[in-house]
Amino acid sequence: MFGNTGRSAWDVNFRLLGIPVQISPFFWVIALFFSPLIRVQIENGRLWMVGMAAWILAWFTTFIIHEMGHALVLKRIFGADPWIILYGFGGMACHHPFYRRTPGAFGRILISFAGPGMEILSAAILILILILCGFHPSISFSELGVLKIPIVSFDNVLLWMLMPENSFYCFCGWFLYSFIWMSLFWSALNLLPIYPLDGGNIIREFFTYFDWRHGLGNSLWLSIICAGAMAFFCFRQGSIFGALMFGFFAFNNLQELQVRGGR
Numbered sequence: 001m002f003g004n005t006g007r008s009a010w011d012v013n014f015r016l017l018g019i020p021v022q023i024s025p026f027f028w029v030i031a032l033f034f035s036p037l038i039r040v041q042i043e044n045g046r047l048w049m050v051g052m053a054a055w056i057l058a059w060f061t062t063f064i065i066h067e068m069g070h071a072l073v074l075k076r077i078f079g080a081d082p083w084i085i086l087y088g089f090g091g092m093a094c095h096h097p098f099y100r101r102t103p104g105a106f107g108r109i110l111i112s113f114a115g116p117g118m119e120i121l122s123a124a125i126l127i128l129i130l131i132l133c134g135f136h137p138s139i140s141f142s143e144l145g146v147l148k149i150p151i152v153s154f155d156n157v158l159l160w161m162l163m164p165e166n167s168f169y170c171f172c173g174w175f176l177y178s179f180i181w182m183s184l185f186w187s188a189l190n191l192l193p194i195y196p197l198d199g200g201n202i203i204r205e206f207f208t209y210f211d212w213r214h215g216l217g218n219s220l221w222l223s224i225i226c227a228g229a230m231a232f233f234c235f236r237q238g239s240i241f242g243a244l245m246f247g248f249f250a251f252n253n254l255q256e257l258q259v260r261g262g263r
Contacts, residue, residue, distance in 0.1 A: 016084075019071050021064070024087035031059040047164040054174030060086075062119060062182040066190075067091045069118030073111050078103050089245075105209040112201040116187035123183035126176070127152055142185065152180055192230070194249050195223045195256075220257045224250050 012023040032038065035055045037048055063086055070093035071082040079100025085092045093115070103111060131137060135154040142151050160166075160173025191199040200223050207215035207222075227250035234242030 016064070016068065017072065019068070019075065020083040022083070022085045023060075024085070026088050027060075027063075027086045027091075028056065030089055031056045034059070044164045046167070047162070047170060050164075050167050050170045051161065051174040054171045055178050058175050058178035058182060061179060062186060063091050065122050065183075066115040066119050066186065067093045069114035069116075070111055071095075073114040077101070077110070078107065105205045109202050109205045112198045112205070116190045116198055119183040119187040123152075123180050123187075126180060130154055130157075130176070150184060152184070153177060192226060193219075193222055194227045194230070194246070195220065195253055196249070217257060217260060220253050220260075223253045224257070227253060 007022070008025065010025040012021075014021055032052070035052055037052050037055065064084070067084045067086070071084055074080040074082045074093065074095050080095040080098065082093050082095040085094060127137065135156050137152050137154055140151045140153070154176070157173045157176045160169040161177060163170045163173070190197050191202075193203040194200045195204060200219070203222060204216065204219040207219040209215070211218070227246045231243045231246035231250060234240075234246060
């Protein structure tokens with residue numbers, strides 16, 4: 001989403017399911033910055049370190065699942081040659097401009113939805129496994145603008161998070177809670193009809209499919225309105241970063257609309 005996507009000597013490079021993955025060192029820095037443990041004072045240093053390690057692993061797992069969703073659809077369905085870059089505040093599933101099977105509008109919608117869809121599916125599978133193992137879920141809601149995002153937690157898992165005497169259970173508790181929360185929250189965020197988020201790409205494809213002449217302009221107007229509303233909401237909630245991020249999206253969409261002459 002943001003950040004430098006160039007290569008450096010500090011990058012982590014590997015292949016996953018036959019797809020190359022590049023991870024910028026800035027990706028880990030942002031993971032640390034967004035950890036709730038940075039802003040919560042915990043006297044037990046061991047508990048802090050175990051929780052932080054679990055948070056970073058959950059952060060990485062959520063992002064790699066999201067981008068792998070895009071990449072697998074590109075590779076398996078459309079025959080593209082993708083690779084994944086995790087950097088800064090997000091990631092990208094890139095590919096060479098060649099397909100064995102060129103995607104149409106609904107193919108591009110499938111590619112865009114595959115990322116958040118894979119996150120939701122992975123969280124749902126994990127929640128189901130925990131329920132089958134006898135864990136009892138509780139559901140609360142976190143507000144994201146006009147949306148209410150379900151936050152699923154388990155009493156046992158929450159207790160594990162505060163067990164410094166047992167590092168394994170503490171790590172599992174932090175990882176399970178963080179992974180489920182991030183998967184549901186990030187997927188909901190990505191499905192907002194704001195370009196360049198996945199939801200913005202989906203709405204753009206729908207609008208242009210049904211109205212090729214004015215669809216793009218209408219999708220940009222919708223994106224500007226939604227991004228502006230989210231920026232205002234985040235500002236009212238005291239989230240300066242959220243306000244800046246959505247304000248940046250609104251500004252970029254407005255610029256694109258002006259370049260295209262408002263159509």
